[in-house]
Amino acid sequence: MTTVYPVILCGGSGTRLWPLSRKSYPKQFVPLLGENSLLQDCALRMRGPEAAPYAKPVVLTNEAFRFVVPEQLTEIGIDPGPVLIEPEGRNTAPAVLAAALFLNEIDPDAVMLVAPSDHVVPDSSAFHDAVSEGLRAIAERGDLLTFGITPDRPETGYGYLKLSQTPETCAVPLDRFVEKPDLETAESMLADGSYLWNSGIFLFAVRDIITAFEQHAPALMSPVKNAVENAKSDLGFLRLDAEAWSEVEDISIDYAVMEKANNLSVVPYAAGWSDVGSWSAVQELTHPDSDSVATSGEVTAIDCQNVLVRSESPAQEVVALGLQDVIAVAMPDAVLVASMDKAQDVKKAVTALKAKGAKQAESLPVDHRPWGWFESLVIGDRFQVKRIHVHPGAALSLQSHHHRSEHWIVVEGTAKVTIDEEERLVSENQSVYIPLGAVHRMENPGKVPMVLIEVQTGTYLGEDDIIRYEDIYSRS
Incomplete structure (x- = not known):
């Protein structure tokens, strides 16, 4: 029986959830929506259903987080599998290829389930059903699979997948990728019914994705292969060779391979998903009340509408009085107060803080x-x-x-x-x-x-x- 190897991409340093998420400790390590961090929830989800042939996760991260990753996995009872250390961030294509080449030496018949560490997928059972459907498509046709999220609104912050036919529950051939649209285009795509959000979650056989890189991104093959072959073991980690990695192009797997391949299929998924890309997304996931008020921590909200208010310290009481359409996030060393319609612009605040030399831009207390x-x-x-x-x-x-x-x-x-x-x-x-x-x-x-x-x-x-x-x- 084919073994599924979860591959977790854990090198991001997102700024859109500042001040909680910072370069020194980004959102995937933070208990954003419960007791577990996003990484921990991802790892639990990627274990697969009971009795299914799922291996230990392979995690790709960077030098700064090499000890945080195994610590967080051990905390939830997951024995960390291989942890590959990228000398520097080079986007998703080199990371996926490095994992594929690494797994090819261990199990050439393996299947990779690739996912970012910082997404929210609340229904693990539905997710496993979607993966099972993808595995059938791989076995029957040798496709490269991605998962498309059924849209519930005209979202301008996501890329889209145009399907060749109306989506069903089974894998559907992909027609093309679509860049993030403007609002009018997003509304028309929502009405059309054949467009799904691009989740950035993939499923493919190791040998098939290596072949795809050889065909569509051959320039990546040699440096990434050298980085894997010359990697050094260090305290249980595998450090990819820095000299070879420095020659690797910074490019996403969508641009490098997926938009060029002709054997792509999409498994539709409608059971809930978010990339948690803004504080407005966090508001939706925090189960707001009938006035769209979402709170977390030591917060008292009075006469408010459509707000997100968080206190990230048990010793810090935050009181919101008469607010409307506002985000307020209080940390011991920094406070964000923003209009809800500026949720996508929080990274501008980080840029401004870096320009003035404020340590709060990137470092937590x-x-x-x-x-x-x-x-x-x-x-x-x-x-x-x-x-x-x-x-x-x-x-x-x-x-x-x-x-x-x-x-x-x-x-x-x-x-x-x-x-x-x-x-x-x-x-x-x-x-x-x-x-x-x-x-x-x-x-x-x-x-x-x-x-x-x-x-x-x-x-x-x-x-x-x-x-x-x-x-x-x-x-x-």
Whole structure:
């Protein structure tokens, strides 16, 4: 029986959901609509139905997220499969080809189910039924499959798929791809009935998609193949060769292959889907009340209509009074207030913030690391106070600083602390001082998270004032 290999594309750094989604920690890792992140929901959905031949997921991501991906998958009980690290983003075509070439060496008869990590598909059972229909089309005709979403409105933010006949529940031959339309064109396509939204989710046999790249995008074959063949294993990750990858064209799979291939079919899907591409989409997915008021977190909304109001901190109460057609998203370090009809323009705010040098443009106040995370609580001219969370069994690097000393106070769990030649255990409500220049490390030897408060003092407090001597995560 043919094995389906889920391939999850997880390298995006979306700006349209700022301030919650930022380059340092984009929307696929955020619990946007529930307890799970979008990546976690995607991975659970891509496991397939029970007893079906689905393999562990293959994930393509970048250097910044290489530890976040397996951590989030492990949290929901999914054993991470291969994680391929792209040296730099090159769009979807090279990523899909790299996954295909990688899987071809493992299982030449494999089928790839490719999906972005940041979409919402609420009905997993209906999704599996659509995949099963696609698998039948692959077995019968050897088609390259994509999934088209039945439109429920004249949407101008999506590309469309023009079908060769009125869509049914089975796979239908594709006539052509259609770029994002203006409103008048979108309205006519909705009335026509033979147009579907382009979901960016694909299903095809490994050998068929490799053949398609050879025929329609031959220039990609050599550099991507070299990047895979010369990849280096690193702590369970597979790092694609950077030199070969630098020669790869930045191009989407639609432009590189799909718009040129003549064996494309579309499986219609009408059970709910969103690419969560704007805050207005989040409003729709947050189950607004009869006044179209959608709230999340510590929010009180009074006499409002058609609003989305979110508080992303349990210590931050947001009150909306008499608002109409407004988006308000409050983070500890940034607040977005926007007109609902400007939901697609949030990325302009990010561009403006980057131009003025505001760190909020790309970085969250919580900084995620392979061992856990930290956040800055107070920053002064010559001091900084942080909260540091270390996962069970994790350890920071053995390091020293030129410009600062540190004082650690353990508030949860137990820390194993190294200072020069001395090691000691520091329990809750105990503290330890790290002199300037001392070689030191903190570890969590326990089975529960360890949390400490760090007070830094010195002339320079930047994260680049770190000299690493040893690091279990192979950071330079």
